[in-house]
Amino acid sequence: MTRYALRVSALAAALGLWQLLTSLNVDLWLRFSQFPTVADVARAFADRVTGPDYWTDLTDSLTRILTGFLLAAVLGMATGVLVARSRLAEDLLGPVLEVIRPIPAIALVPVAILLFPSNEQGIVFITCTAAFFPVLVSTRHAVRALTPVWEEAVLTMGGGRWRILGSVVLPGALPGIFGGLSVGIGVSWICVISAEMISGQYGVGYRTWQDYTVVDYPGVFVGMVTIGVLGWATSTAVELLGRRLTRWLPRTSYVPGARPRPRTLRATATASTAAAPVPTKNETEGARDEHLV
Numbered sequence: 238m239t240r241y242a243l244r245v246s247a248l249a250a251a252l253g254l255w256q257l258l259t260s261l262n263v264d265l266w267l268r269f270s271q272f273p274t275v276a277d278v279a280r281a282f283a284d285r286v287t288g289p290d291y292w293t294d295l296t297d298s299l300t301r302i303l304t305g306f307l308l309a310a311v312l313g314m315a316t317g318v319l320v321a322r323s324r325l326a327e328d329l330l331g332p333v334l335e336v337i338r339p340i341p342a343i344a345l346v347p348v349a350i351l352l353f354p355s356n357e358q359g360i361v362f363i364t365c366t367a368a369f370f371p372v373l374v375s376t377r378h379a380v381r382a383l384t385p386v387w388e389e390a391v392l393t394m395g396g397g398r399w400r401i402l403g404s405v406v407l408p409g410a411l412p413g414i415f416g417g418l419s420v421g422i423g424v425s426w427i428c429v430i431s432a433e434m435i436s437g438q439y440g441v442g443y444r445t446w447q448d449y450t451v452v453d454y455p456g457v458f459v460g461m462v463t464i465g466v467l468g469w470a471t472s473t474a475v476e477l478l479g480r481r482l483t484r485w486l487p488r489t490s491y492v493p494g495a496r497p498r499p500r501t502l503r504a505t506a507t508a509s510t511a512a513a514p515v516p517t518k519n520e521t522e523g524a525r526d527e528h529l530v
Contacts, residue, residue: 273455281455282462290444295463297439298429301357302471305364306425313369313421314414317376318406334373342367342428346435360432360440367428368421375417379410412486415479422475426468441467 252275262270273281285291316334319326342363349359387405396404433442445460 271454273458277455278458278462281453282459285456285459294439294441294444295467298433298441298467301360301364301433301440302422302425302429302467305361305429306368306422308361308365309368309421309425310372310418312365313372313417314376316369317373317414318380318402318410320373321377321380322406334370338370338374342424343431343435346432349432350436356436356438359436360429363432364425364429368418368425371421371424372414372417375413375420376410379413379416380406382413383409412479412483415475415483418475418479419472422471423468426464426471430464 255272256275258269259272259274264270316330320330320334321327345363345366346359349362350356353359353362383406387409388401391401391405429440430442430445433440434446441460441463445457445464448454448456448460
């Protein structure tokens with residue numbers, strides 16, 4: 238409860254500072270007088286929520302982001318495993334992927350307009366491309382980092398390639414894959430909003446750009462807040478899913494929202510160590526000689 242209260246207090250303090258600077262028209266190099274106040278944004282947000290356009294834009298953006306992200310997750314994991322496990326696939330696909338990877342996904346908007354018959358398909362293509370490469374790279378590195386002992390153990394017990402893939406490769410690389418998925422969902426939001434601003438007809442990005450063109454700055458901030466909340470919600474969902482699918486991992490580092498585990502094993506080990514008798518010099522030398530023999 239203390240941690241949640243601290244988070245709410247930090248958010249309230251940020252909003253209070255925003256309201257103070259904008260209501261007093263503070264212009265100290267940064268021109269806060271041009272910004273709408275928190276009250277103006279809240280009123281604009283209330284007006285938008287009560288109208289049908291807001292929910293239509295929200296549905297369109299979520300449909301685009303989920304469709305493109307799911308396609309990128311499937312294609313990125315499959316291509317990453319293939320490139321990491323096959324030298325032939327690495328030689329054939331590796332150069333092409335490495336040439337395309339540095340190109341920003343938003344720079345592919347003209348390609349999407351020329352290639353696809355509708356803007357909707359082009360936006361999904363841009364979103365998929367944005368998330369594809371983080372998932373691909375994380376999967377490739379995670380698969381290559383697996384220890385060969387696990388694969389050799391499966392081969393010793395008579396397992397084949399598909400058994401190795403299902404029992405060793407995918408479970409072992411899952412933590413790294415979800416790291417790429419977390420990065421990919423954030424990049425997807427950036428690119429889908431930009432694509433909606435350029436060639437969309439509906440969506441949060443399209444509506445935000447339209448508000449900017451008509452100088453409706455409270456509406457612009459409503460779009461920005463909506464994008465931030467949606468991005469946070471989807472990233473949290475991906476992280477929670479990854480944490481649930483990798484429950485077998487030891488949680489040695491700090492995990493947000495997780496309860497601290499009691500250190501019973503450490504306390505027991507400390508107590509047993511303290512209670513154990515200290516070996517004498519002769520016992521130590523005898524044990525060393527026996528080990529050498």
